[in-house]
Amino acid sequence: MGNIAIEFDNVSKQYALGSIGTGTLSRDLNRWWARIRGKEDPYLRIGEVNDRSQKAMGNFVWALKDINFKVERGEVLGIIGKNGAGKSTLLKILSRVTSPTTGCIRAKGRIASLLEVGTGFHPDLTGRENIYMNGAIMGMTKHEITRKLDEIVDFAGVEKYIDTPVKRYSSGMTVRLGFAVAAHLEPEILVVDEVLAVGDAEFQRKAVGKMQDVAKGEGRTVLFVSHNMGSMQQLCRKGVLLENGSVAFSGIMGEVINAYQRGIVTQREFTSMDGDPNVLQLLYASIDSNHDGMFYTDSEIRVYMKVKVAKQISSLVIGFNLYSSWGYPLARTDYNDSQNLTTLSPGIYELKFVILPYTLSDGGYHIVFDIAERNVKRYTTEKSNLYFTVLPGSSFFGNRFCEHLNIKSSLFREDWLDFLRKVEE
Template sequence: MSNIAIEFENISKQYALGSIGTGTLSRDLNRWWARMRGKEDPYLRIGEVNDRSQKATGDFVWALKDIDFKVEQGEVLGIIGKNGAGKSTLLKILSRVTSPTTGCIRARGRIASLLEVGTGFHPEMTGRENIYMNGSIMGMTKAEITRKLDEIVNFAGVEKYIDTPVKRYSSGMTVRLGFAIAAHLEPEILVVDEVLAVGDAEFQRKAIGKMQDVSKGEGRTVLFVSHNMGSMQQLCSKGVLLNNGSVSYMGTIGDTIHTYQSGIIVQNIFKDQDGDPDSLLLFDASVSSSDGEVFYNSSEIMIRFKVKVARKIPSLVIGFNLYSSWGHPLARTDYNDSNDLMTLALGIYEFVFKIPSFTLSDGDYRVVFDVAERNVKCYSTEKSSLSFSVVQDGESNFGNRFCEQVNFKSSLIRENWLSDFYEIG
C-alpha cells in the first residue's frame, strides 16, 4: 500500500486580470460543460508568469504553473517563498476553496485547513456552535466532537467566551480557536498558512508543539506555510521553494532554507563609495557567515568594511549599529572600544568585527555604519547599511534560549566585537 498522502499532479491556476468570467453567459456555460466532461477549458488563454516585479502586458496570469510533487504520510512539509509566489493559492486548491485550472490533487484522508483568520466560521454563531459545525463539515459525528470539545476549548484558551458569537472575538482569539479545531478533530492532513503569526508568542509555541505531536506522535501529515525560518527549521523535515508560481527547489528543510536565503539576502555587500572622498570615505563592506550563505544561531558572523582617511581628523567615529527587523537598536560597537585611539593617520584601513556564535536569535537584522567626525559631521548615510537573516540551528535549542536573553539586554550595553583593523594602503 502506498504511503503517499498527497500528490500534486500538473497543478496550474490561471487568473484573469481586471475581469471575471468569459464575458458572456453562453461562454460560461460552455466552460462549465467542458469541465463536467473532463475536457480542457475551451477559453483557456496563454498567460504570463506571476512576477510582481514586472508590469503585466496581457489579461491573464499564472498564479501556479505545472506544480508536481508528492507528500508522504506523516511528513511535515514547509512551503517557502516570497509574497505572491503561489503558496496560499496552492493550499486553497488543496483545501478545495478554489479549483485548479489544470491538473489534479490526490489526497488520502480528511483535510483540516487554517488559511485565514476566521476561515470556516459563521460570525453569528457561538464558538461552541462553530466547533460542531466545523467537525460536521469534516465528517465527524456529534459524539466524536463532544469527546474532543473540552480539549479544544482548553487549548484555545477561550473558555469564558465559548458561548459568545464569534463576531465579537478578536483576531487572536479567532485564530486560536480555529487552530484548535483544525488540530484536534483528528484530520489526516493538517494545512496551516501564515495565519499563526496573528497569535501571541505563547500560542505560537503551543501551536508548533501541537503540530509536532500531530505529525510525529500521531503520524499525520502537515503542510506549513510561514515566513519564520526558525519555525520552519524547528518543525519541518522537508521543504518546497516556490518562485513565481513554480517549484524552484525541493529537498530537506535546511537545504531549502539555504536556497531561499541565498536568493533573498540583499545588500549584504556594497562597494559604492559613501562619504566625502576628501575627508572620510566608507567603501567595500560585507557581512558573512562561518557557515557560508546561511546565517545560523551557531554561526560566527563577520562584518568587514574599508575606510579611507584622507585628512587629519582629531576625533574619529568608525563603527556600526545593529538593528532588529523592527528597527530596535540592539548593539553598537566602534573601532576604539578596545583601545584609547581617538584618530588614525592618513591611509586606507580595513576593519573586521566578529559577532560570536549564539549571540543573535533567529530573525532579520540590519547593520548601519557610522563613520563620522565626532560632534562635527557624519560621513555615512542610510545607504551605507547591510542586511542579513539568522535562522535557528536545528541541532541547538540552547542557542535560541540564550539569544533571547542577549537580545533583551543588548540594547542596554556597549558591545565590543572588534577583531582587528589594519592599514592596507
C-alpha cells in the first residue's frame, strides 16, 4: 500500500428493509448454502439504490454501493453528503462495527472511532475505568494509558467526575471524554462522526485544534464527517461527496463542498405556505436581481416576502438571517416589535429587502427566514430557505458601491415601513 493508510476496494453494504435476514427461512438457507460453497449471495442482485426520498419497491436496499477511494497517511479526509447518503455506514464498516456485504477495506494501523455519544463506554464503569478499557481495546499497554491519563482528563474537563460511573454523565461530558480518549491514545487512524456537535463551543474549538495537531503535527490519518462546511474547509484538504450510497465527487475539499451545494441549493422561490395559519405564516418568498436572474458582485439583490399575521402579537419578529454556503452567519435583518412603538394589526403584508451592490463577494449563500413570536416560537422551517450564488464580474447595471460590509444597515433601513406594505386584511 506504500503511503496509503486506507483503501476502500469496491465496498458495498446491503440491508433488508423491515426485517432481519432475508425474510424467510428458505431464503436464509439458500444464502447460507451459497456462502459455504464460496458462491455469491443469490439475493445481492435485487437491492435498490439508497434514495430515501423514494418509496421502496423491493425488500433490500444498498446503503453503500461500489465505494472506491484511497486515503494517504497523515491526510485529513472530509466526508460529506445529505442525511442517509451512507456516511455513518461507511465509518462503521471502517471501524469494524459492521462488515461490508461485498468488497473490502485495507487499513494500516490501529483505528480509534468516535461514531456516537458513548461509543465503547460501559455505563456502570467510571470514567477512569472506561479510559483503561478503551485503551486496552485499541491495543495500548497499561503503562501507555497511564502516561496519557492526566492529559486525557484535562482535555475532557471531567476531572471532578473521573471516578463517577459514566451513566451519570451528561451527553456533552460523555462525548468530550470519548473524543479525548480517541485522540490521545495515539491511534494511527482516527475516525470522527458528527458527534462533535454535541459539545459546547469551547470544546468544539479545542477538538478542531486537536484534530489539526493529530494530522499535521503527529502525522496520523483522520476521517471526519460533519455537516458544518466551515469546519470541513478548515480541517480537510481533500474530501468525498456521497450521494445515495455512492461516491458522487472527490477531490479538493473546496471543490467537493461546491459540488455538494450545487446539488442541494436550487430553491430561489418559495410558493407554498410555512407556519401556522392561525398565528403567523410565510405565504411567499423569492430572490431576484437586476440582470436576468443572475447574481453578480455588483448586482442589487432583492428579497421579497409575503407574511400573514393572523392575530395581533406584541412580540412579533419578521426578518431573515443570511449565511454563506458553508454555514457561516453573515448578517441578520428584521422588523421587531420590541424596537418599534407600532404593533402590526392582523392582515397580510408584503416586504422587500435590498442587498446593495458590492456588499457580497462571489460564492454561495442561503437565506433562513425568521417569522416568530420573540422568545416563544419560530414559525418558519427549513423548507422555506432560499439559495443563490453570486458570480464574479459585472451585471452592467450595478452603479453603486458599498464601502463596508455593514449588511444589516444596507438591508434594512431605519424606517421599516419603506419595506412593509399591508395588502389585505
